[in-house]
Amino acid sequence: MRSFQELTVESNNWIEDSLTKVFDEELKDDITVKASYYSLLAGGKRIRPCLMYYSAKMLGVDVQKVLPFAVSLEMIHTYSLIHDDLPSMDNDDLRRGNPTCHKVYGEGIALLAGDNLLNRSFELIFQEVVKDNSLALAGATMARLSGIHGMIGGQSIDLSSEGTDIPVETLYELQRKKTGALLEAAITMPCYVGGKTGEELELLKKLSEHVGLAFQIMDDILDVESNSEELGKSTGKDERDNKSTFVSIFGLDGAHSKLNAEVEGCNKVLGRLVELGYNTEELTTIVKFLSERTF
Ligand code: GRG
Numbered sequence: 001m002r003s004f005q006e007l008t009v010e011s012n013n014w015i016e017d018s019l020t021k022v023f024d025e026e027l028k029d030d031i032t033v034k035a036s037y038y039s040l041l042a043g044g045k046r047i048r049p050c051l052m053y054y055s056a057k058m059l060g061v062d063v064q065k066v067l068p069f070a071v072s073l074e075m076i077h078t079y080s081l082i083h084d085d086l087p088s089m090d091n092d093d094l095r096r097g098n099p100t101c102h103k104v105y106g107e108g109i110a111l112l113a114g115d116n117l118l119n120r121s122f123e124l125i126f127q128e129v130v131k132d133n134s135l136a137l138a139g140a141t142m143a144r145l146s147g148i149h150g151m152i153g154g155q156s157i158d159l160s161s162e163g164t165d166i167p168v169e170t171l172y173e174l175q176r177k178k179t180g181a182l183l184e185a186a187i188t189m190p191c192y193v194g195g196k197t198g199e200e201l202e203l204l205k206k207l208s209e210h211v212g213l214a215f216q217i218m219d220d221i222l223d224v225e226s227n228s229e230e231l232g233k234s235t236g237k238d239e240r241d242n243k244s245t246f247v248s249i250f251g252l253d254g255a256h257s258k259l260n261a262e263v264e265g266c267n268k269v270l271g272r273l274v275e276l277g278y279n280t281e282e283l284t285t286i287v288k289f290l291s292e293r294t295f
Helices: 004-019 031-040 047-059 063-085 101-105 107-131 133-146 151-160 168-194 199-225 246-275 281-292
Strands: none
Touching: 004 047, 004 063, 004 281, 031 063, 031 101, 031 107, 047 063, 047 168, 047 199, 047 281, 063 101, 063 107, 063 133, 063 151, 063 168, 101 107, 107 133, 133 151, 133 168, 151 168, 168 199, 168 246, 199 246, 199 281, 246 281
16 A cells, blocks of 8 residues: 555646646746745645545546646645735745745735636636536536635634634534635545536545544644644644634644544545445545644
8 A cells, every 4th residue: 555655746746747837938027926836836735636636546537637626726725825824814924834925025926926826726727618618517616615605714704703712613614614625626626527426426525524624623733733844834823813723622632532533534434435336545545644644
């Protein structure tokens, strides 16, 4: 069985080259394009493309057809990080081991770089839909999961509840949207692209919900237990900003048991996919990594 690191070598080979050419060559000297590439090509775990690649492989969906959606998703994810780091939001200096976009390019250009990544990501999707109309649902789903019903909706609840003790149900809703929605896009997009909208889609939605919560619970744990050298971003922020998190509400031990519950949920869904005849080896390895990650 291959390790998570070995799996990402393959998925990074699949996506990385495309990420370096998302903007037209003649725009390479534009300051907003430079700032966009600065953040997009700074690395990061690339967990969303990895999940999308191995979900497609499991379903037997052509990874070349899925690729523009993975590129688009990583662009949307990067825009959200640039905007989240701005002084008017989380006010952060460090991201992916480097100074944040606005520290290097200034706030105005960082704002534009985020906008630019978002707009271009949907332009890339529309270009695919123009070629093949059957991809329209995939594009619409990507927009919905990134927007007010998904990530932006989660961020909206998050910002409006800073400094207050939120009920557990609100914490779950916030995190399902803020973190979970883009992970759902990663895991389910191959279903929409490949026209597999039956039981597989329902199972992969369920899997994403557990993966999203496990990912966020681990993020909250690492914010307390890890350090900025290891994570490439600042730590201790949740307490600084008086945020309700899985750790602040359940304590560290409680957060670890919530994490285990989500991992069990993932494994149950993966078990059902095995019963349906799918090979879940790679997705199982990724889930294991997410539940043990140190960065
Ligand atoms: C600004 C619309 C808008 C949304 C911001 C991304 C985000 C929403 C907030 C950042 C803070 C946070 C804890 C988000 C939860 C999602 C998350 C853990 C993002 C970091 O994702 P990783 O760890 O990052 O995959 P890398 O750098 O590895 O790609």
